[in-house]
Amino acid sequence: MRRKNKKGWIRIVEAFLAVLIVMGAVVIIMARQPVQSSADNQIYERQTQILEIIRNNNSLRSNILDGKTYNVDDIIVAMIPSSWNFTTSICDINDICSANVPLGKDIYTKEIIISSNLTLYSTKKLRFSVWMR
Numbered sequence: 001m002r003r004k005n006k007k008g009w010i011r012i013v014e015a016f017l018a019v020l021i022v023m024g025a026v027v028i029i030m031a032r033q034p035v036q037s038s039a040d041n042q043i044y045e046r047q048t049q050i051l052e053i054i055r056n057n058n059s060l061r062s063n064i065l066d067g068k069t070y071n072v073d074d075i076i077v078a079m080i081p082s083s084w085n086f087t088t089s090i091c092d093i094n095d096i097c098s099a100n101v102p103l104g105k106d107i108y109t110k111e112i113i114i115s116s117n118l119t120l121y122s123t124k125k126l127r128f129s130v131w132m133r
Helices: 007-032 038-056 058-066 070-079
Strands: 084-092 108-116 121-132
Touching: 038 058, 038 070, 038 108, 038 121, 058 070, 058 108, 058 121, 070 084
Parallel strands: none
Antiparallel strands: 084 121, 108 121
């Protein structure tokens, strides 16, 4: 009687188990990553639209370069839903803009750089933060 070599079957089983372990690890890692919801995407899209409107408006650009946020805030209030709360801050491009945002809420922040208008060259950063009431 001839004995069959069973090393080939053992290697196949080992390879199969190795693939299962790797796939299990990938599934666990993927499950732990937070998924960005469509509401988050809608907030970021709305913020981007508002900042583009501000960027293209010469009078608002001048206000930002002068450090005035009240006209900018008035425009934003008219464009956001009533369930949102927001804050804006203007700072120099190399500074960290600190904003008065509440703790314990999801804060959505975007910023743009306004560099000049027709009469003034000055670089400022406008930070726009949003959270739900």
